[in-house]
Amino acid sequence: MTTQLHDKTVLITGGTGGIGQQTALGLARSGAHVIITGRDRARGEAARTAIIQAGGNPQVDLLLGDLSSQAEVRRLAAAVGARYKRLDVLINNAGLLEATRRLTVDGVEAHFAVNVVAPFLLTQLLFGLLQHSAPARVVNLSGGMPQVQLDRSDLQAERSFRGLSTYSKAKAAMMAMSYEYAQRVAGSGVAINVAYPGGASTAMTGAMTPEMLPPALRLAWPIFRLLMRDDRGLSATKAARSSVFLAASPELAGVSGHYYDTNSKRVAWPKAVLDPEIAPQFGSYARQ
Numbered sequence: 001m002t003t004q005l006h007d008k009t010v011l012i013t014g015g016t017g018g019i020g021q022q023t024a025l026g027l028a029r030s031g032a033h034v035i036i037t038g039r040d041r042a043r044g045e046a047a048r049t050a051i052i053q054a055g056g057n058p059q060v061d062l063l064l065g066d067l068s069s070q071a072e073v074r075r076l077a078a079a080v081g082a083r084y085k086r087l088d089v090l091i092n093n094a095g096l097l098e099a100t101r102r103l104t105v106d107g108v109e110a111h112f113a114v115n116v117v118a119p120f121l122l123t124q125l126l127f128g129l130l131q132h133s134a135p136a137r138v139v140n141l142s143g144g145m146p147q148v149q150l151d152r153s154d155l156q157a158e159r160s161f162r163g164l165s166t167y168s169k170a171k172a173a174m175m176a177m178s179y180e181y182a183q184r185v186a187g188s189g190v191a192i193n194v195a196y197p198g199g200a201s202t203a204m205t206g207a208m209t210p211e212m213l214p215p216a217l218r219l220a221w222p223i224f225r226l227l228m229r230d231d232r233g234l235s236a237t238k239a240a241r242s243s244v245f246l247a248a249s250p251e252l253a254g255v256s257g258h259y260y261d262t263n264s265k266r267v268a269w270p271k272a273v274l275d276p277e278i279a280p281q282f283g284s285y286a287r288q
């Protein structure tokens with residue numbers, strides 16, 4: 001049976017391409033009012049038009065904002081609050097994987113800023129609206145190598161930086177944040193879960209280089225390239241399924257604080273995520 005979402009409003013960050021766009025399409029097809037975000041108006045409008053045409057649902061809006069900037073996250077949240085009376089689902093889908101270490105305008109390492117601080121801050125800023133629309137859901141997207149070790153003393157990758165490893169650590173930190181957040185807001189009517197989408201050929205994977213991989217994995221680069229070759233959105237569509245499931249499935253009513261794999265199956269949190277000393281540090285990276 002198809003889940004019907006006709007009276008639901010869903011915000012998907014990074015809905016202008018890749019997995020986010022396919023997630024937006026899946027939810028638009030179920031009748032949801034979908035809001036996508038991105039940084040570039042032309043790319044965003046092209047995605048919006050494609051979702052409307054393929055989804056047969058005109059209720060698709062675009063909001064712009066660079067999530068690496070906390071001021072822009074705040075501006076985006078304010079725009080959502082001013083324009084929409086309800087928000088049933090927030091999908092923190094936008095992610096970052098880059099080859100070199102850089103700091104954002106806020107002085108935060110960019111992977112940590114986009115993959116951890118932005119979802120945390122956006123959820124905080126929109127929490128009132130989500131709670132007002134309860135039962136509401138937040139879906140955060142993991143990625144990379146989830147069993148990676150987190151170094152509490154190097155969350156900003158000052159001592160050790162390598163594209164995929166730093167990205168994976170940031171995603172593990174985001175999972176720890178999500179787990180902790182779900183415990184803190186238990187009983188609020190807002191459920192928070194994490195989806196692992198699985199590999200997909202997208203702009204993110206297309207921009208990867210062998211130097212981003214840990215040396216031990218570089219031998220597998222030709223296989224990786226082959227797996228990630230352009231498939232016209234097929235793998236992104238498959239990868240969007242777990243986000244759509246966590247956002248919409250009636251089976252998950254009231255379920256919060258869990259981690260789901262690419263087949264939408266509940267799995268155990270990676271060990272590093274459950275370190276009680278990790279998550280409470282994250283709020284300090286978001287400006288008050």
Ligand SMILES: NC(=O)c1ccc[n+]([C@@H]2O[C@H](COP(=O)([O-])OP(=O)(O)OC[C@H]3O[C@@H](n4cnc5c(N)ncnc54)[C@H](OP(=O)(O)O)[C@@H]3O)[C@@H](O)[C@H]2O)c1
Nearest residue numbers: 014016017018019038039066067095143199200202203204
């Ligand atoms: N692809 C994979 O194999 C894979 C595997 C595991 C997990 N994931 C995770 O799945 C999510 C989606 O990945 P994807 O592969 O679909 O990525 P993608 O194709 O590169 O799309 C990223 C989306 O995020 C937006 N975005 C990127 N940086 C942003 C920023 N600083 N501020 C605002 N928006 C930003 C992009 O919008 P604009 O460029 O239009 O601004 C785009 O809409 C990410 O969280 C990723 O970590 C992906």
